[in-house]
Amino acid sequence: MAKDYALIAKTIAKNLGGISNIESVTHCMTRLRVCLKDDSKVNVDEIKKINGVMGYVNQGGQHQVIIGNNVSYVYKEVLKLGNFGEQSDVAKGIKKEKLTIKKVGTNILDALVSTMSPLIPAIIGGSMVKLVVMILSMLKVLPADSTTYTLLNAMGDAAFYFLPIMVAVSASKKFKTNTYLAVAIAGLMVHPDFMKLMVSASEGKEVTLAFIPIASVKYTYTVIPALCMTWILSYIERFVDKITPEVTKNFLKPAIIVLIAAPIAIGLIGPLGIWIGTAISGLVYFVHSKLGWVSVAIMGALWPLLVMTGMHRVFTPTILTTIAETGMEGMVMPSEIGANLSLGGAALAVAFKTKNKELRQTAIAAASSAIIAGITEPSLYGVALRFKRPLIASLISGGVCGAVAGIAGLASRSMAAPGLFTSVQFFDPQNPSSLIWIIGIMILAVVLSFVLTLIFGFEDIPAEDNIEIMGADNE
Missing domain, CATH: 1.20.1310 (5 helical Cullin repeat like)
Known part of the structure; x- marks a missing residue:
């Protein structure tokens, strides 16, 4: 169940002596870091009981509330509760945050880290299985042409092969969009029929969606296409929700979303990565020929x-x-x-x-x-x-x-x-x-x-x- 970050923030502030007792607030990767005016007002036991709080630590007078990967959401809600200058004005919507190169870079890294962190167990597990299979094969214990080798290798490779789908699930929570719509569109990227068309496109055959040309892109084992697609999906979903009549939302809204998002995913996002990559490839090989x-x-x-x-x-x-x-x-x-x-x-x-x-x-x-x-x-x-x-x-x-x-x-x-x-x-x-x-x-x-x-x-x-x-x- 989705957490109520506003309630978590309000409860934390209350047990830190109230929002007026907070001198400053910031956050790191997992913790809300707070400096208080009066440390005696802190109720540590109640903070630890809050649903959504993993723990509490006091280090050098700084009160650190352990939230986890979603600490930025709680931080934003705390900013809304108090008056911490420009940051609070941005959180409350009074001011627009200045868009800088540093901010863009920070947001991209935050999206990547927040999306990939929950996938670490599957990635680690798959890589270790692949490592064991490789070692057994090199030691001639496991023949490469055996069904056991094929099945074990598939077990290890599955998390990587279907990485776009896993990314879509995780990213949908980060960008607050429908998980199943994100999975449906990411699923298109690894659908057998779609992959056959991509093979045909790579061989020079024309592949089109109506009048939209579709470039050959291999999406398995990739992260960025599904991540970007899910981010764009969050905006598409909000737009479609505004224009569809209430009585048709259950069937018309998801259909329109898929029909808009899927062509963008396979017609623009994926090919864009290939175009950029091809340019880099050409540049690097040119440099290699010269230097x-x-x-x-x-x-x-x-x-x-x-x-x-x-x-x-x-x-x-x-x-x-x-x-x-x-x-x-x-x-x-x-x-x-x-x-x-x-x-x-x-x-x-x-x-x-x-x-x-x-x-x-x-x-x-x-x-x-x-x-x-x-x-x-x-x-x-x-x-x-x-x-x-x-x-x-x-x-x-x-x-x-x-x-x-x-x-x-x-x-x-x-x-x-x-x-x-x-x-x-x-x-x-x-x-x-x-x-x-x-x-x-x-x-x-x-x-x-x-x-x-x-x-x-x-x-x-x-x-x-x-x-x-x-x-x-x-x-």
Whole structure:
């Protein structure tokens, strides 16, 4: 059941001595942080009993009420109750919040983190199953042509394959729109018939929705298209609700919403990502033809961001064609090994530094997946993106390692996700020293991102917040 954030905020303020007792209020990732005029008026026991409050901590005179991933909603309601300057005026609708680049960036990161945090258990679980299957296959314990291998691999891959649907569910709660309509439209993106049409489009056949041309886009394993679609859906739903007669809302409203939102999703949002990705691909390969190793460095730094948006897929045809024609690919694939292991190193640093046992377990599992198997989604979404600074550390490390890989002239003979077990694809029998370069880059990626994450730091989730690590607070 959806929580009444206004009631939660009002009850918290009451037990902090009333709204007039609050000197200032702000929030972090999970906590409402309050400074009071008179600390003696706080009723700690009553605060802990509030439905929607996970706990209370007093640190250095600052009163911290643990809310969870939805703390921003409670914060906004507290602002409405009091008079905290411009922030309260914005919350009350008296003033419009100034739109700045920083604010836009903050809102995008907030949407990503809020959406992806509840999905961490499924992503971690799937990645660990895939890791076990890979190890058993390499040890010849589990034949790749067996039905057991196929089923276990499908179990591990399901969370990634249907990621658009999972994102739609989570994002619908963030953007306060109908979950089932969001799932229906995201379901279109992975519907077998639609995917067949996308294959036809990729082969040059014309695919149209009436007069709207539909570009070939592969939506499985992606996050951004479903996230953007659900955000737009929230506005479409409010618009349609205003124009449909009350008597027809049960059947006409959802039909109109689907007929508006679905074409926008497959006709604009998905193709837009591909167009941007194609432009980036063309730019990077142009730079590679002119500057060589610089392009590998650029790719190493950009790779996690491209994966996050799904734009990394535009490189697949070029990689496959290059390997087929020359036997190797020396620009995109070498950049990935540093990028992948850098995400693993950043996750290891978080595991090393955090005081939160649940977060430590999550980070260790995510790091293992990235370093050993090159499966980076758990590290990217569960750790780096969530805490922001580890992401910056991994981007810097990925760029440095990409530069080293480019200077070393590493090239891949296959298109397996680069990790410890698949690093053999970079070994050049004609150049035995390539093995030293491969090992050196992997060590550099893990160590550099680890150190940078410790230097940059991150806002830890205290032990009292363990319940949030598993995404429990998603209502």
